Each structure stands twice: as C-alpha cells, then as structure tokens.
Amino acid sequence: MNAKAIATQMKVTCRPSVLSQALQVVSRAISSRTTLPILNNILIETTAEGLALTATNLEIGIRKVVPAEVAMEGSTTAPARLLTDFVSTLPDQDLELSLDGATQSLGLRCARFDTHIKCIEAEEFPPGPRPDEGDRLEVPLDELVKAVEQTQMAASTDEARPVLTGVLVQVQAGNLTLAATDGHRLAVRKLPAQGAGDLEASLIVPARALAELARVLKGEPGRVEIIISKARNQIFFKAGNSELTSRLIDGKYPNYSQVIPSKSSTTVRVPTAELTQTVRAVSLFARDSANVIRVKATSGAVTLSATTNEVGDSKAEMSAEVEGSEIQIAFNARYVLDALGVIGEDEVELLFDGPLSPGLLRPPGKEHYLYVIMPVRVAMS
Amino acid sequence: MSGIHRLQQEVADAIAAGEVIERPASVVKELVENALDADARRITVEVRGAGRTSIRVSDDGAGIVADELPLAFMRHATSKVSTLADLHGITSLGFRGEALASIAAVADVTCASGGAQIHLRAGEALEHGSGPLLPGVNIEVTDLFANVPARLKFLKSDATEVAAIRDVVSALALLHPHVKFHLTVDGRLSVGSGGDGDRRRASAAVHGPTVAAEMLEIVGLPLVSGLVSQPRVSRGTRDWIVLAVNGRPIMSRTLVFALEECYQGRLERGRHPIAVLDIGIDPELVDVNVHPSKREVRFRDENTVFAAVQRAVRAALGGSEPFFYRAAPPSPLERNQTGQLATAHEAWSSVAVQDLVVEPAPAGVPLRPLGQVGPGYLVAEGPQGVVLVDQHAAHERILYNRLLARLREGRGMSQPLLMPAAIDVEPALMAAAADHEAALSALGLELVEFGPRSLRILAVPAEMPASRATKAVQETLSALSESRSDEAVEKAAAALACHSAVRFGDVLDLSEQRRLLSDLELADEAVTCPHGRPTRLLIEWQELTRHFRRNY
Numbered sequence: 059m060n061a062k063a064i065a066t067q068m069k070v071t072c073r074p075s076v077l078s079q080a081l082q083v084v085s086r087a088i089s090s091r092t093t094l095p096i097l098n099n100i101l102i103e104t105t106a107e108g109l110a111l112t113a114t115n116l117e118i119g120i121r122k123v124v125p126a127e128v129a130m131e132g133s134t135t136a137p138a139r140l141l142t143d144f145v146s147t148l149p150d151q152d153l154e155l156s157l158d159g160a161t162q163s164l165g166l167r168c169a170r171f172d173t174h175i176k177c178i179e180a181e182e183f184p185p186g187p188r189p190d191e192g193d194r195l196e197v198p199l200d201e202l203v204k205a206v207e208q209t210q211m212a213a214s215t216d217e218a219r220p221v222l223t224g225v226l227v228q229v230q231a232g233n234l235t236l237a238a239t240d241g242h243r244l245a246v247r248k249l250p251a252q253g254a255g256d257l258e259a260s261l262i263v264p265a266r267a268l269a270e271l272a273r274v275l276k277g278e279p280g281r282v283e284i285i286i287s288k289a290r291n292q293i294f295f296k297a298g299n300s301e302l303t304s305r306l307i308d309g310k311y312p313n314y315s316q317v318i319p320s321k322s323s324t325t326v327r328v329p330t331a332e333l334t335q336t337v338r339a340v341s342l343f344a345r346d347s348a349n350v351i352r353v354k355a356t357s358g359a360v361t362l363s364a365t366t367n368e369v370g371d372s373k374a375e376m377s378a379e380v381e382g383s384e385i386q387i388a389f390n391a392r393y394v395l396d397a398l399g400v401i402g403e404d405e406v407e408l409l410f411d412g413p414l415s416p417g418l419l420r421p422p423g424k425e426h427y428l429y430v431i432m433p434v435r436v437a438m439s
Numbered sequence: 440m441s442g443i444h445r446l447q448q449e450v451a452d453a454i455a456a457g458e459v460i461e462r463p464a465s466v467v468k469e470l471v472e473n474a475l476d477a478d479a480r481r482i483t484v485e486v487r488g489a490g491r492t493s494i495r496v497s498d499d500g501a502g503i504v505a506d507e508l509p510l511a512f513m514r515h516a517t518s519k520v521s522t523l524a525d526l527h528g529i530t531s532l533g534f535r536g537e538a539l540a541s542i543a544a545v546a547d548v549t550c551a552s553g554g555a556q557i558h559l560r561a562g563e564a565l566e567h568g569s570g571p572l573l574p575g576v577n578i579e580v581t582d583l584f585a586n587v588p589a590r591l592k593f594l595k596s597d598a599t600e601v602a603a604i605r606d607v608v609s610a611l612a613l614l615h616p617h618v619k620f621h622l623t624v625d626g627r628l629s630v631g632s633g634g635d636g637d638r639r640r641a642s643a644a645v646h647g648p649t650v651a652a653e654m655l656e657i658v659g660l661p662l663v664s665g666l667v668s669q670p671r672v673s674r675g676t677r678d679w680i681v682l683a684v685n686g687r688p689i690m691s692r693t694l695v696f697a698l699e700e701c702y703q704g705r706l707e708r709g710r711h712p713i714a715v716l717d718i719g720i721d722p723e724l725v726d727v728n729v730h731p732s733k734r735e736v737r738f739r740d741e742n743t744v745f746a747a748v749q750r751a752v753r754a755a756l757g758g759s760e761p762f763f764y765r766a767a768p769p770s771p772l773e774r775n776q777t778g779q780l781a782t783a784h785e786a787w788s789s790v791a792v793q794d795l796v797v798e799p800a801p802a803g804v805p806l807r808p809l810g811q812v813g814p815g816y817l818v819a820e821g822p823q824g825v826v827l828v829d830q831h832a833a834h835e836r837i838l839y840n841r842l843l844a845r846l847r848e849g850r851g852m853s854q855p856l857l858m859p860a861a862i863d864v865e866p867a868l869m870a871a872a873a874d875h876e877a878a879l880s881a882l883g884l885e886l887v888e889f890g891p892r893s894l895r896i897l898a899v900p901a902e903m904p905a906s907r908a909t910k911a912v913q914e915t916l917s918a919l920s921e922s923r924s925d926e927a928v929e930k931a932a933a934a935l936a937c938h939s940a941v942r943f944g945d946v947l948d949l950s951e952q953r954r955l956l957s958d959l960e961l962a963d964e965a966v967t968c969p970h971g972r973p974t975r976l977l978i979e980w981q982e983l984t985r986h987f988r989r990n991y
Contacts, residue, residue, distance in 0.1 A: 214904060214905070214906045215904075215945075216904040216906045216907060218904070218906040218907045218910060219906035222905075222906050239857060239858075240904065240905055240906065241856055241857055241858065241904070241905020241906055241908070242854055242856070242857060242905050243857070244857055312858050314857075314858070316858075317857045317858055345954070345958070348852060348854075348900075348901035348902045349901075350852065350901060368961055390854065390901065414855065416857065430857065432854065432855050432856065432857050433855070434852060434853070434854050434855075434901050435851070435852070435853045435854075435855060435898060436850070436852050
C-alpha cells in the first residue's frame with residue numbers, strides 16, 4: 059500500500075502555455091461518444107524528456123511530450139476536458155503539478171491558484187502499442203502533411219465499405235504513395251521516402267486518423283519517422299516530441315491504377331483560384347441535381363453552368379487554354395472543389411477524354427499528384 | 440326418429456330471424472335504420488345489460504299509423520317497397536319487411552306510435568291498445584333471445600357487445616350528421632352527436648375532438664363525400680374505416696383497398712387511416728339485396744366507384760399537414776365521470792373542435808437549423824414553433840421525390856462508378872433488372888449482365904455513395920421483383936432513396952442541415968418518408984406557451 063503510494067507520487071514543473079497547447083492536441087484523440095470512462099482521461103507520465111501526455115480512443119492515439127522539470131517520477135490519468143480547460147486559463151508562470159498517490163488527487167499550483175483535480179490510476183489506462191519494433195522509413199514532414207491533405211478528403215465517409223474510409227499507404231521502391239477513393243473520385247500522391255530500402259508494404263490507414271496528422275506534428279522539425287508494426291496492424295508517425303498512432307483497416311484495397319486515364323482528347327489549363335471561385339458560385343444553383351455543374355470547353359474558354367428549377371440558373375465563362383476537341387461534361391461540384399482546395403498550385407490542368415470517361419485534374423506538367431473524377435451522366439441541353 | 444314435417448311457425452320464424460338478428464347490435468341497427476327511413480331528426484338509443492336486458496329506441500320520425508301497428512310486425516310487411524320494380528332502385532335502408540318481425544320472434548317487444556301501443560312476445564301479439572301520444576316510434580326490446588338459448592350462449596362479453604352497438608350507432612351518426620344521435624349505455628352517454636349537419640362535429644362526437652380536428656374533408660367531388668384522416672393520425676386496425684352507399688354502411692374489401700392505396704407512402708406498414716366515406720350513387724346502379732344483413736353490395740360499375748373514391752381521397756390528402764406534438768388532452772372518459780355526463784361531453788365535442796383547427800403553415804419562411812440531437816434528429820426553428828426532423832426520413836423523402844421526377848421526365852442523372860462493382864444475384868432479380876431496364880436507367884442505375892448469375896453496376900443515382908452500391912442494387916431489385924407491377928418502380932425508387940440518404944447517426948454540419956431543411960420545405964408530401972414514417976414533428980409556440988404557463 060505504502061510502497062505503491064510512494065511509487066505513484068509525482069512532482070513536475072512546466073509552463074502552462076506549452077502544456078495547454080499539447081493538451082489541446084492530445085485531446086483530439088478523445089471520442090465524444092466513448093463508453094469507457096477512462097478514455098475520457100489523458101495519461102500523464104514523467105519521462106526523461108519531460109511530461110508525456112497520451113490520449114486514445116482505441117483506434118487512434120496521440121502522444122506529446124512537453125518539456126518539464128521532473129522532481130519526482132510518477133503517472134496518473136486526469137479528465138481531459140477539465141484539465142485542458144483549466145490549464146488554458148492559467149497565466150504563463152511556473153505550474154507545479156503534484157500527485158497524491160493515495161488519493162489520486164492532482165494538485166496544480168500556479169500563481170494565485172491552488173487547485174486539485176481527482177484522477178484515476180495510470181494502471182487503468184489501456185497500455186496501447188509502442189513503436190519499438192517494426193519497419194521504419196522517413197519522409198519530409200511538410201511533404202507528408204501536404205500529401206495527406208491532398209488525398210484524405212477523397213476517402214469515403216460511409217461505413218458500408220470500411221476499406222474505402224481509409225487512405226492506402228504504399229511503400230515501394232523507395233517511394234511512398236498515398237491513394238484514396240470513395241468510388242466516384244480518386245486522389246493519388248507520391249513522395250520520396252528515405253531509409254525504406256527494399257521494404258514493400260501496403261496499408262490502409264483510417265482517413266480520420268490522418269486528418270489529425272497535421273495538427274499533431276505541427277511545429278515539429280524536419281522529418282517524420284513512419285513505423286509499421288511487425289504484425290502489420292498499427293502505424294506510427296513520429297516527429298520530435300509528437301506521435302500519432304493508428305490502427306490499420308483490414309481488407310483488400312481496390313486496384314485503383316486501372317482507373318487512371320492514360321489518354322485524353324481535351325486539355326484545359328486555367329488559374330486555380332479563378333476556377334475555384336467560379337465553381338463555388340455556380341454550384342449554388344446546382345441544388346436539386348445533386349450538386350451537378352456542367353462544364354463546356356471550347357477554343358479559348360471554359361463555361362460552367364448549373365440549373366435548379368425552383369431556384370434559378372447560373373452561367374459563367376472564363377478564358378482558358380484549351381487544346382484538343384471541344385467537350386461538354388458534368389461533374390459533382392463538391393468533388394471538383396475538394397481537389398482545387400488542396401492542389402496548391404497557381405494553375406490547374408484538366409484532362410478529358412469524352413463526356414463519359416473519367417476526367418483528370420493535376421498540377422500542370424507534374425506527375426506527383428493526380429485526381430480522377432467520374433463525370434455525372436446527364437441529358438445535355 | 441319421426442318423419443318429415445313442416446316446421447312450426449314459431450321455429451321457422453326463429454330460424455329466419457337468426458339471419459337478421461344475430462346479436463344486440465343487430466337489433467339496434469335495424470331499429471335505428473327504421474328510424475332513419477322514417478326521416479327522424481333525433482334518434483335516442485338506450486341500452487341496458489349490453490342489450491340483453493333492454494334496448495330502447497325512440498325517434499321523432501313519421502311513425503306508424505295506429506291501425507297498422509300489428510301489421511308492422513308481420514313477416515314481409517313494409518311500407519318501403521311494394522312492387523318488384525321498387526327493388527331495383529332502393530333508397531331506404533330497409534326493404535325486406537323482416538326486421539320488426541324478426542326482432543319480435545326472439546324477444547319481448549313493446550312498440551308505441553301514433554297513440555297506439557302493441558306488446559309482443561316470441562312473435563305473438565299479447566296486447567294491442569291505445570298508448571301514449573308521442574312523436575315518431577318508441578320501441579323497447581327486452582329479454583332478447585330468451586326463447587333462443589343457443590344464441591344467448593354465443594353472445595360475447597358485455598364489453599364486446601356494447602362495443603358492437605357503439606360501432607353501429609357511431610357509423611350511422613357519422614353518415615347522417617344531420618340527425619341527432621344519442622346513445623346511452625346503462626345510463627351513461629356513449630355517443631352524442633349534435634345533428635347540425637356538420638360532419639366534422641359528428642366525427643368529434645364519435646372519434647373525439649383531437650381526431651376530428653385532424654380529419655380532412657372531401658368537398659366538391661362527385662359521388663363521394665366524407666372525411667379522411669391526415670396521415671399523421673392513424674390506427675392499428677381497419678375498424679375506424681366506415682364505408683357507405685347512400686348512407687348505408689357497407690363492407691367492401693375493394694373500396695377499403697382503394698382508400699388505403701391512397702395512403703401508400705404516407706402510412707407505415709400495419710397502420711390504417713380513419714375514414715368516413717359515403718358514396719352517393721344512383722340506386723339503380725347498385726344492388727343492395729345481396730346479403731341478408733345487407734352489408735355487402737354490388738356495383739354495376741365497380742371501377743368507376745373505385746376511381747371516384749381514389750380521386751376524392753387523394754384530393755383531400757393534398758391538404759395534409761405535418762405532425763404536431765401535442766400534450767395529451769384531458770381524457771373524455773374522466774370528464775364522463777364528473778357527473779355532468781351529457782353536457783360536459785357535448786360541450787367538449789362541439790367547442791373543442793374549433794379551438795384545435797390548425798392554421799396552415801405560412802409558406803416561404805425557411806427553417807433555421809439549430810443543431811443535431813441524439814443520433815440523427817435535427818432541431819430547427821420555424822415560424823410556427825420548434826421543428827424536429829428525422830434526418831434520414833427527411834432526406835429519403837427529398838431523394839425519392841427527385842428520383843420520381845427524373846423518372847417522369849425520363850432524364851436520369853447517374854454517377855458512374857470509377858470501379859464498376861459486380862454482384863451475384865438470384866435469377867429472379869436478374870429478370871427484374873432486365874424487365875425494368877429503362878426505368879432503372881431513368882432512376883440513374885445502370886446495370887449490365889455479367890455472367891448468368893451476376894450483374895455489373897456501372898452507375899448509381901448521382902446522390903448515392905458508391906460504397907452503398909451493391910447493397911442498394913440488391914434491395915432495389917428485390918423491391919422490383921416482390922412488388923405488384925404497377926407499384927414496383929416506385930418501390931424501387933424508395934429503396935434507392937433509402938440507400939442514398941444520409942443515415943440516422945451521420946454527423947451533419949450546419950450548412951448540410953440548412954440544405955436538408957430547405958430541400959424538405961420545397962418537397963411535396965414532405966410529411967412522411969416514402970415508407971410512411973413521419974419526417975418531422977412540430978412543437979408549436981402555443982404548446983410551449985401553454986406548457987411554461989406563459990399564457991397568463
């Protein structure tokens with residue numbers, strides 16, 4: 059009894075501003091609908107680098123280490139919401155955290171505050187996997203974050219086919235390829251990896267987990283270490299003091315390469331911002347028709363239009379570089395906007411091969427990113 | 440065993456009477472119908488001991504001439520029909536001349552009219568002399584079935600027999616709103632209609648004011664008059680459907696079907712409307728002399744009647760309103776126990792109806808989304824109050840209407856799949872896919888045969904998530920193959936709408952909520968989803984005002 063109480067004593071000092079930021083990021087892993095009360099808590103542990111904060115919903119886990127002076131080692135779990143909200147209000151003066159191991163009461167002393175939060179023993183917290191073993195590779199952080207942003211939104215949000223709610227992460231020939239599709243559109247992004255050697259792997263990572271990656275790794279320097287667990291059921295992204303863990307989705311990802319168009323009869327080149335703004339405006343008139351906008355490419359111009367009987371109609375013409383044959387084609391505006399929002403280039407290239415074949419959207423003259431959209435079949439007038 | 444002989448008159452009469460008089464409710468029916476035939480404006484029915492002890496019916500109709508009183512109780516004696524030709528154009532409810540004779544054969548009957556009175560028992564006239572000078576006919580039937588113990592034994596519980604009597608009087612009160620009906624059971628008022636000719640108030644007397652306020656009136660249509668319930672008010676049985684021809688309650692599976700078909704897509708499976716439908720038709724075109732109890736009739740042109748019923752009901756349903764949340768009104772039953780039975784009940788039935796009549800929604804004021812609660816309800820503020828919306832049902836309705844519009848216009852809008860999916864299906868479903876290829880393609884679904892037992896899905900309706908394609912196709916084809924041919928395509932559209940719609944449990948952001956709500960406002964028949972479940976519930980401001988006692 060006594061021995062344990064002493065073992066779970068803890069005393070550390072850190073800065074509230076740093077702790078608050080970390081708590082907010084870590085809290086992202088907490089599900090609002092959890093059935094396990096302990097999962098509403100954040101695990102707080104002392105480590106050699108400082109104070110480690112961990113939260114999980116059993117599908118994803120987020121861990122951050124904040125610099126702290128450790129006077130006495132120990133660990134506990136504190137209610138995430140209360141701790142985060144409280145720390146965020148503190149003045150940026152030294153905050154001393156001290157745990158009474160016997161009562162699991164976490165004392166927070168900072169400036170004029172003397173606060174106690176009731177905690178639950180760290181032993182109750184699910185142990186979660188650790189990235190100690192497995193295959194490793196490294197990629198530049200900013201490129202990985204961009205690649206995730208460019209693909210993750212194309213994944214399905216519908217649970218009917220779980221594999222499609224994930225992003226396919228492929229490691230092959232020293233490259234990392236991310237691909238996502240919901241069955242109507244497809245996004246593929248390639249980036250070089252280091253240290254992969256002859257490693258080959260094909261994993262499906264939940265898009266929901268990847269959506270947190272940018273936030274978790276924000277502010278960390280340089281490179282991300284990706285670790286794939288030996289059992290091929292977990293993936294770890296680690297950079298500096300931050301870490302994102304995710305379970306992998308089991309199943310076979312559809313072979314997407316066959317749907318990437320290999321030829322085109324029309325090529326259009328337009329400024330990205332202008333196209334985005336035009337699609338957004340015209341699509342307000344695409345209501346009863348499932349967001350469908352019509353695209354017409356003629357020599358030197360692209361015309362977008364949409365109609366809803368009860369609402370009205372809208373048409374906009376923009377000048378564009380058009381090569382090849384004229385075309386009329388229709389798309390779900392949302393799919394187009396999703397791609398334009400992440401393409402990150404001043405100009406965008408659209409390739410068509412007739413009104414019923416998939417259209418391709420990509421940065422002009424580059425191969426690392428491509429976005430395929432299946433057109434909508436409508437009666438053209 | 441003795442040889443063949445003619446039955447004694449008494450026995451023969453009892454057998455014949457059995458066809459007409461089965462239970463106390465039959466007595467009530469015959470006597471009330473006689474009163475209606477005599478143009479009564481007020482009919483009072485008093486029942487004691489579930490009709491076994493006594494049934495008294497008095498009216499203010501034409502009455503029976505004193506001299507003819509004994510004749511009225513003779514078999515085949517009537518004033519309603521005289522020649523064979525009359526039988527082809529019967530306008531009265533009765534015409535066989537059997538009712539009074541049949542009742543007299545199985546009970547003790549005292550009948551007073553026109554200053555005379557006659558007393559009969561088991562068909563024998565015991566007394567005939569002068570009686571009180573009252574308007575119309577006063578007839579009292581006691582000791583029913585005393586001489587037919589077998590029949591007595593087969594009577595159901597008191598509650599059941601009383602319910603049957605109530606049903607008879609209720610139906611006639613609904614069908615004859617200009618007649619004041621007053622039914623008491625053991626001294627307590629059971630049905631009391633005002634007789635002012637207003638069908639809705641008659642409905643309030645029978646169904647209660649809450650239901651009456653929700654009834655839609657059929658107006659200005661040939662052949663059919665009456666009331667039908669809004670889809671949001673329904674019952675678990677068909678007992679609340681009253682059908683009649685020229686004021687005569689009838690049973691007709693065909694016409695019930697015609698009625699219920701109009702509610703398709705508005706009522707859930709197993710729910711039935713409340714309705715009063717009177718078909719006013721040239722008596723020459725209908726044969727009521729089919730069945731001794733006259734409950735079945737034959738129409739010379741049933742299809743016309745069928746179509747007229749559907750036209751009338753559909754027209755009335757055009758004015759359906761959304762579902763309202765109402766705190767339970769004080770139960771009429773409690774009021775009955777307060778002592779002032781009849782007055783309290785009458786006041787409640789006539790006044791309350793008007794209070795509850797609902798103002799139609801002002802069009803064009805959009806709902807303001809406030810958020811999502813529970814797994815899948817949207818909360819919004821509208822001009823009339825707080826609106827709760829079942830996001831799946833609402834989206835299903837919007838998509839269903841959209842799909843049907845595309846079907847009508849033959850302009851499908853399909854979203855081809857990046858990766859066509861193959862599904863294995865039974866031969867029956869393969870056939871359904873082939874038979875309805877054109878309709879499916881107008882709905883946005885494109886399928887091609889891919890081997891003898893499998894299909895390849897090339898495209899789905901533009902709104903459907905690709906990941907649901909296989910399940911949706913499976914269920915759409917099942918709907919096609921299992922439904923009757925005239926409704927198969929609509930069922931298929933409903934299946935597609937269901938699989939394309941947001942799920943109950945999906946998280947919607949505010950802009951998605953706003954869009955769903957405004958699409959719902961624009962949609963026709965938005966009160967229910969295509970399966971008949973309600974899409975929204977309105978809690979009116981006045982309901983909140985009442986609840987929070989802000990009204991004084």
